[in-house]
Amino acid sequence: MAALRYAGLDDxxxxxxxxxxxxxxxxxxxxxxxxxxxxxxxxxxxPKTGKRKRVAGDLPYGWEQExxxxxxxxxxxxxxxxxxYLDPRLAFTVDDNPTKxxxxxxxxxxxxxxxxxxxxxxxxxxxxxxGANSGIGLSEPEDLE
Numbered sequence: 001m002a003a004l005r006y007a008g009l010d011d012x013x014x015x016x017x018x019x020x021x022x023x024x025x026x027x028x029x030x031x032x033x034x035x036x037x038x039x040x041x042x043x044x045x046x047p048k049t050g051k052r053k054r055v056a057g058d059l060p061y062g063w064e065q066e067x068x069x070x071x072x073x074x075x076x077x078x079x080x081x082x083x084x085y086l087d088p089r090l091a092f093t094v095d096d097n098p099t100k101x102x103x104x105x106x107x108x109x110x111x112x113x114x115x116x117x118x119x120x121x122x123x124x125x126x127x128x129x130x131g132a133n134s135g136i137g138l139s140e141p142e143d144l145e
Contacts, residue, residue, distance in 0.1 A: 015049050026087040030055040052096040055089035057123040095119045
């Protein structure tokens with residue numbers, strides 16, 4: 001904990017909250033990166049959790065993505081007639097998990113939907129849930145991707 005305090009990373013109560021001097025940004029294709037304004041550096045991993053993230057899905061209704069004359073991406077909210085450099089999809093990021101789990105997972109009747117969906121992006125997919133009265137049962141990890 002002393003190392004986190006020394007690095008200025010202990011003053012928040014949420015692990016996803018950024019330390020002072022940091023900003024969360026997105027690339028044009030939806031990958032999240034982090035800008036450290038104190039050291040003038042960027043990185044793909046969250047400074048506290050070490051996780052990589054990406055935004056899930058399309059922009060909300062009424063929003064549009066544009067680029068200014070310097071190539072900087074900004075977002076236009078046509079409904080409220082505002083512009084911002086902050087991607088509105090940042091509230092709905094998903095963890096990028098490049099490694100596939102090697103063990104089988106067992107879901108039963110007490111498993112919640114949120115436990116199954118944690119960290120998975122089903123944008124643009126149709127999902128069929130079976131066994132609604134007795135649990136989902138045994139599933140291979142690749143079946144959930």
